[in-house]
Amino acid sequence: MAEPLRISWPRLRDRLDTLGAVGATGDGGCARLALTDADREGRDLVVSWMRDLGLRVDVDRIGNVTGTWPADSTEPPVLTGSHIDTVRTGGIYDGNLGVLAGLEAVETIIASGVPLRRPVAVAFFTNEEGSRFAPDMFGSLVFVGGLALEEALDTVGVDGAVVGDELERIGYVGSLPVPGRPPAAFVELHIEQGPVLEAEGVDIGAVTGVQGISWQEVTVTGQSNHAGTTPMAHRHDPAFVAGSVAVFVRDLAGRMGPPQVATVGRIELHPNLVNVVPARATFTVDLRNTSEAALQEAEAELAAHLDALAEAEGVTVERRSLARFAPVAFDPAMVDRVERVATGHGRSVRRMPSGAGHDAQMLARVCPTAMVFTPSVDGISHNPAELTHDRDLEAGANVLLDVLLELVTADSVP
Ligand code: GLV
Ligand code: MN
């Protein structure tokens, strides 16, 4: 029997480290916020690898980049990939693994000479993280037609920058129209970013879907005043409201129980001085649940709490939705395929939902989609300490390779 096709682990490890050095924060982590100079440098590097491989590199109007083989193909490809932007204090695997393992799988398929029934392609999508420009999964959302290009280009970031200007500045305004043409199928490899696989000693996650995500930005306006002279009963204090909401959502998630999670991730006070009751607080709330009904319940409870607080404290509250995505279920036949391939590799497999958002949840709107998870050490991610052991990265990349191989050689997809 012929040896099964396998990726080159040293080549993938080397590319992970080389890309990880772009925007390195000196503590093992990476800062490549979307559309910054560091993002451009990372993009240029991955594009150079795509070109070295002879892929046709296409860039669309929102800066999503796809490398396709064969370069002259016109049929919808089997697509893999993820993102290479990171949060400001990110690790080197989140997103990057999916792109570079995808590239590695494509390189392995090309080198094998196996006859393809359809093209194969690897992509990285613009601004998956959403930390600079909301919402998250921004580029893939535009790709599938969930966000109009004009609106996307006009989006203002937390630093006041505008997406359209930044895309132009870094040279990634492409010519391919959006929404893009749906691929034949999409498969994304990603680190789990949570503790489940490691805790259970399982090698591979066959991802069944992605939980619902609700992001809001809340701006509370009160009355700025002297910290020493203003009696407590006379205060209209936005910092108190921000703190109270952080405590409230923690309690709310506790009351609702898993899988409800709740996070206040950003708080800004103005004028942010030790001896001034703030005039304004701006903060974000991230709520997630695998059940849409439960997520709506959490949103309603938060809204009621904010209304009551505003009344009691004598402040005004404005809310702005930054992201709202319902839970997504992946194509059952695709999930089965991931599970079967991983089992065939001798790996233990667990079906599981994803806690993090992913480009795959957007692609699932337009084509059969699946994801492969690898374990995360201590379940740590969005942190420079993010780590997945080499053996798990290699195992995940080989599962991705065989899932892609099946899809590019099968009579029909999925
Ligand atoms: C993206 O990484 C998200 O889940 O926030
Ligand atoms: Mn990611």
Ligand code: MN
């Ligand atoms: Mn992330």
